[in-house]
């Protein structure tokens with residue numbers, strides 16, 4: 201049995217915790233020099249693939265700052281524990297007003313500890329910023345949020361990922377995906393997990409059809425290999441982009457069901473079939489499944505839709 205996945209201290213929409221095993225299997229299929237993630241988000245995938253060298257990038261500067269501080273030993277488990285004990289007690293007493301005070305403080309002068317606190321006490325653990333780049337998720341209405349066991353869980357997560365990062369040669373950068381992909385080399389394996397068009401639109405997540413098409417073109421021109429995550433279908437429709445961009449014998453499609461827990465409304469919590477698209481074959485057993493799935497997908501009679509997918 202596989203060990204449970206390493207869980208990062210940050211939660212974000214579209215987190216791929218349940219896909220890490222499958223992505224790890226694909227990553228292990230061939231050797232690569234460096235793992236490149238232009239949309240690293242919570243970093244759960246890299247943390248579980250555990251590549252020796254990696255470039256982990258995201259447009260969200262707050263995520264990148266937090267990981268850089270953990271890497272430099274500035275944000276330690278002990279520091280996080282002391283901070284969450286103190287702020288947790290203030291939350292218990294002050295509730296909503298304390299939460300909004302921390303939110304305001306973070307929006308004036310961003311800090312990783314405040315970011316962690318907000319991420320863990322906001323409504324449904326969503327990560328959302330307004331057009332001016334200000335964190336705007338309301339209070340989660342859990343004044344007792346930072347109980348001792350919960351703080352221990354978070355500090356253990358920081359400890360484990362700090363150990364994982366220090367054992368590897370990883371670089372964290374705040375960058376647009378175009379910049380990250382421009383630096384890709386032939387020995388790299390790129391794992392791209394972009395936002396899904398039309399969903400969770402915010403300051404760091406405005407994803408358009410143009411972005412989608414540009415990403416597709418850049419991936420096709422890469423000198424090395426890639427794995428692309430996208431949505432495949434849900435009970436209502438299938439993703440027309442897959443057929444438009446990736447219905448080509450050079451590319452390989454795998455599908456897996458994935459249930460999203462992080463979301464503010466019920467319609468963000470529907471089960472959905474995730475797709476992994478690669479530009480390399482993925483092993484005999486997988487290929488067999490893949491061929492059937494690919495055929496089933498392209499022969500599907502479900503209406504195709506390029507409109508925003510409920511997730």
Ligand SMILES: C[S@@+](CC[C@H](N)C(=O)[O-])C[C@H]1O[C@@H](n2cnc3c(N)ncnc32)[C@H](O)[C@@H]1O
Nearest residue numbers: 214215216239241242259260376377393395404
């Ligand atoms: C679906 S999430 C990635 C989730 C990640 N794989 C995980 O498991 O946590 C997409 C990420 O893309 C980032 N992003 C959105 N637009 C971007 C852009 N133009 N360039 C780089 N990153 C971007 C968002 O900040 C978000 O963290």
